Amino acid sequence: MNLLVIGDVVGAPGREALKRCLPFARDQYAIHGCIANGENVAGGFGLTAPTAQELFETGVDFITSGNHIFDKRDFTAYLDTSERVIRPANYPSSAPGRGYGTFTVSGVTVGVLNLMGRTFMPPVDDPFRSADACVSALRALTPVIVVDMHAEATSEKIALARYLDGRVSLIFGTHTHVQTADEQILPAGTAYISDVGMTGPIDGVIGMEQKAVLDRFLVGISERFSVQKDGLRQFCAIVVSLDAKTGKALEIKRIFQRGIA
Numbered sequence: 001m002n003l004l005v006i007g008d009v010v011g012a013p014g015r016e017a018l019k020r021c022l023p024f025a026r027d028q029y030a031i032h033g034c035i036a037n038g039e040n041v042a043g044g045f046g047l048t049a050p051t052a053q054e055l056f057e058t059g060v061d062f063i064t065s066g067n068h069i070f071d072k073r074d075f076t077a078y079l080d081t082s083e084r085v086i087r088p089a090n091y092p093s094s095a096p097g098r099g100y101g102t103f104t105v106s107g108v109t110v111g112v113l114n115l116m117g118r119t120f121m122p123p124v125d126d127p128f129r130s131a132d133a134c135v136s137a138l139r140a141l142t143p144v145i146v147v148d149m150h151a152e153a154t155s156e157k158i159a160l161a162r163y164l165d166g167r168v169s170l171i172f173g174t175h176t177h178v179q180t181a182d183e184q185i186l187p188a189g190t191a192y193i194s195d196v197g198m199t200g201p202i203d204g205v206i207g208m209e210q211k212a213v214l215d216r217f218l219v220g221i222s223e224r225f226s227v228q229k230d231g232l233r234q235f236c237a238i239v240v241s242l243d244a245k246t247g248k249a250l251e252i253k254r255i256f257q258r259g260i261a
Helices: 011-028 049-058 073-081 127-139 154-164 210-219
Strands: 002-006 033-037 062-064 100-105 108-116 145-150 170-174 191-193 198-201 233-242 249-260
Touching (some): 002 011, 011 049, 011 233, 033 145, 049 062, 049 073, 062 108, 100 127, 108 127, 145 154, 154 170, 191 233
Parallel strands (some): 002 033, 033 062, 108 145, 145 170, 170 191
Antiparallel strands (some): 002 233, 100 108, 198 233, 233 249
16 A cells, blocks of 8 residues: 655645645555644644644545644644544643544555654653554554654654564654655664655745744744745655555655745
């Protein structure tokens, strides 16, 4: 089976790029299921019920997230009831929502786990121990397991990939908004990439208007960051071919389409 994974979708420009590119990608690569990171979908910070529904209507089957998932406080009720939107599993168990879930496409159950790193990130529980418990639960349901590791440090992402090699089908990194060129299949059959990249505006700084970002670096204070609305966009994703019976990865390919009007 072929899975399409889309990196951090940023604001309205990201949603527009998704609408332009996702249908073609699904056709070109004979995609069975699509997963997208949606923590920046609503104005660059968080997710709302209408924007989640917009992603589903565009062709996304399942949404992962990260440290901005609780930025829109009225979204917590949706998180508690949705079976297709998850937050990092290593948040405290009392946090709204759940850290892993499943969806079924073409008769195959796909398990999805969301984790968050601890290096240069808000304090959360140990992602390695959280992964052990969640992967064990998912493997009782399916051999096809996909992990979104939302983290800043590439070393932490790679370490988790080595730790879970052979126990999951794919580990993909999100959060930095910059696509890496280290896609590979690890020795025990797990596909890996440090960061899928950002789907959103090219101009600005990782999707945000540059003035506020530069002010933060130059003088230490700035206005609230806002999504870069003008200019061209990009679409970042990966396609992973998996053996549905064993869960092993067969191939991983990067997609980077830049200059979308």
